[in-house]
Amino acid sequence: MTKDKFKIQFAEAAEAAFKEIYGDIDRTEGDHDIFTRDKIYDGLETPKDPKMGRFAFPVFKYAKLLKTKPQEIATKTADAINTYLDRQQRTPLLRCEAVGGFLNVKTDFNTLARETLGAILSQKEKFGSADIGRNRKLLVEYSSPNIAKPFGIGHLRSTVIGNSLRRIFKKLGYDVVGINYPGDWGTQFGKMIVAYHNWGNKDTLEKDPVKNLLELYVRFHDEAEKDDSLNEAARQAFRKLEEGDPETVNLWEKFKTISNEEFNLAYGTLGVEFDEVVGESFYNDKMDSVVARLEKAGLTRISRGALVVELDDPNLPPCLLKKTDGATLYVTRDLAGLIYRWEKYHFKESLYVVGTAQSDYFKQALQVIDKLETAENLPPEQRMTGRVRHIEFGWVKFEGTSMSTRRGKLVFLKDVIDQAMALAREKIKEKNPDLKDFEKTARMIGVGAVMFSQLSVRRQKDINFIWNEVLNFEGETGPYLQYTHARLCSLLRNYEGDIGGEVDYTLLDREEEQRVVELLADFPETVTDAARVYDPYMVTAYLLKLSAAFNKVYQRKDENGRIDKIISDDRELSKARVSLVRAVQTVVKEGLYLLGLEAPEEM
RNA sequence: GCCCCCGUAGCUCAGGUGGAUAGAGCAUCGGUUUCCUAAACCGCAGGCCGCAGGUUCAAAUCCUGCCGGGGGUACCA
Numbered sequence: 001m002t003k004d005k006f007k008i009q010f011a012e013a014a015e016a017a018f019k020e021i022y023g024d025i026d027r028t029e030g031d032h033d034i035f036t037r038d039k040i041y042d043g044l045e046t047p048k049d050p051k052m053g054r055f056a057f058p059v060f061k062y063a064k065l066l067k068t069k070p071q072e073i074a075t076k077t078a079d080a081i082n083t084y085l086d087r088q089q090r091t092p093l094l095r096c097e098a099v100g101g102f103l104n105v106k107t108d109f110n111t112l113a114r115e116t117l118g119a120i121l122s123q124k125e126k127f128g129s130a131d132i133g134r135n136r137k138l139l140v141e142y143s144s145p146n147i148a149k150p151f152g153i154g155h156l157r158s159t160v161i162g163n164s165l166r167r168i169f170k171k172l173g174y175d176v177v178g179i180n181y182p183g184d185w186g187t188q189f190g191k192m193i194v195a196y197h198n199w200g201n202k203d204t205l206e207k208d209p210v211k212n213l214l215e216l217y218v219r220f221h222d223e224a225e226k227d228d229s230l231n232e233a234a235r236q237a238f239r240k241l242e243e244g245d246p247e248t249v250n251l252w253e254k255f256k257t258i259s260n261e262e263f264n265l266a267y268g269t270l271g272v273e274f275d276e277v278v279g280e281s282f283y284n285d286k287m288d289s290v291v292a293r294l295e296k297a298g299l300t301r302i303s304r305g306a307l308v309v310e311l312d313d314p315n316l317p318p319c320l321l322k323k324t325d326g327a328t329l330y331v332t333r334d335l336a337g338l339i340y341r342w343e344k345y346h347f348k349e350s351l352y353v354v355g356t357a358q359s360d361y362f363k364q365a366l367q368v369i370d371k372l373e374t375a376e377n378l379p380p381e382q383r384m385t386g387r388v389r390h391i392e393f394g395w396v397k398f399e400g401t402s403m404s405t406r407r408g409k410l411v412f413l414k415d416v417i418d419q420a421m422a423l424a425r426e427k428i429k430e431k432n433p434d435l436k437d438f439e440k441t442a443r444m445i446g447v448g449a450v451m452f453s454q455l456s457v458r459r460q461k462d463i464n465f466i467w468n469e470v471l472n473f474e475g476e477t478g479p480y481l482q483y484t485h486a487r488l489c490s491l492l493r494n495y496e497g498d499i500g501g502e503v504d505y506t507l508l509d510r511e512e513e514q515r516v517v518e519l520l521a522d523f524p525e526t527v528t529d530a531a532r533v534y535d536p537y538m539v540t541a542y543l544l545k546l547s548a549a550f551n552k553v554y555q556r557k558d559e560n561g562r563i564d565k566i567i568s569d570d571r572e573l574s575k576a577r578v579s580l581v582r583a584v585q586t587v588v589k590e591g592l593y594l595l596g597l598e599a600p601e602e603m
Numbered sequence: 604g605c606c607c608c609c610g611u612a613g614c615u616c617a618g619g620u621g622g623a624u625a626g627a628g629c630a631u632c633g634g635u636u637u638c639c640u641a642a643a644c645c646g647c648a649g650g651c652c653g654c655a656g657g658u659u660c661a662a663a664u665c666c667u668g669c670c671g672g673g674g675g676u677a678c679c680a
Contacts, residue, residue, distance in 0.1 A: 047623080048622095048624085048626090056623090060661070061622095063660070064660080070660080102623065186680060187678095187679055191679090280680090304678080308677070315605075315606050317676065318677060323677095323678040324678060329677090329678070329679085329680090355674095356607085356608070357674060357680095359675075360674095361675095361680085395673075395674080432640070456615085457615085457616060458617090460608075460609085461609080462608095466615080473642050474643090475628040476628045477628085480628095483640080483642045483643075487639090487640060487643080491639060493639095494639050529619075532619090533619075544627085554643080555644045556644090563639085565639055568639090602640085
């Protein structure tokens with residue numbers, strides 16, 4: 001956690017004040033002193049209305065213990081805190097005010113502005129960075145699409161969330177390894193192989209590979225409903241693949257190549273990056289040793305013809321390692337992957353950005369690992385239990401209905417991006433026809449709108465993909481943030497003077513401007529917050545607030561109803577305001593980067 | 604059946620470890636541009652926070668039950 005220095009100062013002063021006034025009362029709760037600065041720091045909240053102060057401390061909880069009305073506690077301690085602060089500081093930075101049972105704290109604007117804006121202008125995009133992750137290896141697995149299926153918007157969510165988390169943790173100094181783990185193995189390939197033999201051929205496959213693969217996939221499930229023998233054939237085909245039958249392997253390779261080309265195209269347009277791409281099949285030769293290890297630990301048994309590990313959790317079925325026919329399962333490879341990655345990286349943490357539907361499978365896999373490490377009596381530092389985390393997210397529904405690859409009912413990412421870009425072109429033609437980087441900007445905006453759609457709610461929630469909302473560039477959207485950034489850049493282009501050197505921040509005396517400064521000061525905490533809950537949404541919400549606050553400054557009107565311009569004849573005032581603009585631009589750009597969106601300078 | 608998640612304005616969502624009059628955006632309606640990019644800004648309107656109890660000085664937030672939606676529930680991933 002990046003701690004706010006103002007809050008720390010307050011907590012210290014409050015501790016001293018409480019002890020001074022209520023020193024003779026037994027202040028312990030259990031064996032903990034309730035008036036420590038840490039407790040007070042943790043009890044700080046943000047007032048509903050920013051006008052009430054930058055932060056606040058409720059004292060209701062002390063009323064019973066101190067046998068005093070909350071209002072009285074607040075009034076008395078507010079005075080004592082202010083006195084204490086006055087003694088400590090030459091220039092008072094904080095001012096405390098009792099309102100009801102709250103201690104509302106206001107920070108001295110000049111100090112806040114000087115420190116915050118100064119830091120942003122000198123650190124630039126490094127503002128908000130930290131080293132709390134130093135020497136900590138962190139793995140993030142995301143995207144992980146299934147080979148032989150088109151890249152639909154269903155896969156988009158993991159891709160976008162993971163990509164963002166990778167950037168957020170890097171910013172905090174973690175040594176991050178972003179991993180793509182495509183599903184290139186499993187019974188589904190048996191299905192594809194059978195489908196290809198029955199209804200496919202080389203020519204149609206080469207003409208439109210991706211489309212043809214989907215057709216085969218859908219047709220298989222269609223026909224398998226009527227004819228169960230197809231499923232049996234698929235199982236056999238998969239077993240042949242596992243046994244290394246050359247012709248089957250060959251076909252599998254072809255499917256893989258086709259899909260990889262499509263995926264890489266998608267990652268390219270989205271600007272999504274990975275440090276490592278390792279498919280499920282990579283673990284094919286690493287499963288035996290895992291199974292052997294589990295057997296040696298005495299954890300396996302045969303149940304209904306399958307090799308399983310029984311779990312202690314009564315809510316989970318046994319974890320299947322091998323099917324009756326000896327073929328492996330998804331979880332088997334995942335276990336191998338878990339162990340392989342642990343041995344390779346000895347990570348501090350390993351994150352799996354995978355949908356909530358697989359939550360039970362993760363529990364199973366992790367409990368198997370836990371049982372194994374316990375059975376082997378490993379010392380704590382050699383155990384990965386507790387370091388692996390399933391970062392789950394809700395479904396992506398389409399216009400209120402659920403998508404299904406099997407029924408061919410899905411939305412292609414490419415179509416979505418094409419439509420978004422088409423709309424972006426239209427808008428540019430309408431609003432800024434002379435724009436130089438026309439196509440490039442249209443792509444930034446279109447892709448930004450699509451990616452934003454995946455970052456606009458907390459990850460645990462389902463997302464309803466609605467065309468009208470994704471293709472809307474107004475209000476709380478990606479293009480709105482990008483537009484704000486472009487406007488900020490435009491101001492910087494228009495300003496003739498210099499920015500650095502002495503700036504008189506007291507000139508930023510409008511309420512709207514001060515609100516922006518306060519928000520800028522919150523950026524570092526926002527980044528650590530997003531990391532703490534593993535959710536880029538925290539950054540999204542922050543950027544929307546910051547942009548809205550800045551846009552208010554931008555269009556603020558003076559007493560005469562005229563726009564109070566940032567750049568005016570008043571050189572000192574302009575300088576102060578443009579410094580603010582520069583700071584906002586820096587933070588918006590960096591925030592967009594953390595989300596994985598590009599920040600156009602003009603649009 | 605059992606387990607997990609969710610239920611806030613017409614729609615999509617915010618409301619960190621309970622706190623000060625429940626907030627945004629979209630849509631609707633009205634206003635702002637002799638232009639520092641109106642992809643913006645301002646305003647009107649819109650709510651028994653699914654229902655019923657309980658804990659608390661204080662509950663949208665915590666506990667229990669019910670109703671409604673989604674997901675999972677050994678040989679798919």
